[in-house]
Amino acid sequence: MAGASSRSFSCDINVIFEDGTGNDFPSPLIADLRQAGFHTLQGDQIRQSIICIIIISNVYVSSRRHLDELVNILDFYGPSRIVPVYYNVDRSDVRHQLGSVGEAFSVFEMGNEDDVRPLREALKKLDKIPGYNIGNVANGSLSEEELIKKIVREMGVKVHRAVCPPRPLLVGIDSRANSISRWLKDT
Numbered sequence: 001m002a003g004a005s006s007r008s009f010s011c012d013i014n015v016i017f018e019d020g021t022g023n024d025f026p027s028p029l030i031a032d033l034r035q036a037g038f039h040t041l042q043g044d045q046i047r048q049s050i051i052c053i054i055i056i057s058n059v060y061v062s063s064r065r066h067l068d069e070l071v072n073i074l075d076f077y078g079p080s081r082i083v084p085v086y087y088n089v090d091r092s093d094v095r096h097q098l099g100s101v102g103e104a105f106s107v108f109e110m111g112n113e114d115d116v117r118p119l120r121e122a123l124k125k126l127d128k129i130p131g132y133n134i135g136n137v138a139n140g141s142l143s144e145e146e147l148i149k150k151i152v153r154e155m156g157v158k159v160h161r162a163v164c165p166p167r168p169l170l171v172g173i174d175s176r177a178n179s180i181s182r183w184l185k186d187t
Helices: 026-035 064-077 091-096 099-108 113-127 144-163 173-186
Strands: 011-016 040-042 049-056 082-087 132-134
Touching: 011 026, 011 064, 011 144, 026 040, 026 049, 026 144, 049 064, 049 144, 064 082, 064 113, 082 144, 091 099, 091 113, 099 113, 132 144
Parallel strands: 011 040, 011 049, 049 082, 082 132
Antiparallel strands: none
């Protein structure tokens, strides 16, 4: 995959979510990202941003259109440029397609079981990417406000890494440079 710096992007971060999340999380997240100076997009313009935040909800994983889009997002961005946020959905249900996610897949499979295989694989790949869970605050998870602040901080690092990938360290170069300098002085 070519580096992010070799592509032309119109924004820093694309936030993808299904309106059925209630907008009580995506809206403040987008507002805080913009306040921090990030240019953001919302929706299907996946090839125009450096980083992609996907807000995974029961509504999102029940939508065939969104799961098809997820396959493309994973292919385009790769795991280092995706940040999944699990919003009031059990991450293990997403991973194993259980609960409401499993019910949605039962409907998807009525036509052709092979047709949903890429969708199942995409959810398994997504589960391997470090992300955030928004659920029951009483169970020890961060509040939405704290989580938004944490995500905004992480985006600064991720956008910088995507635009300016680390250069390899030049181990042992000093002694060799000194040898060359001495050689040049002697000639």
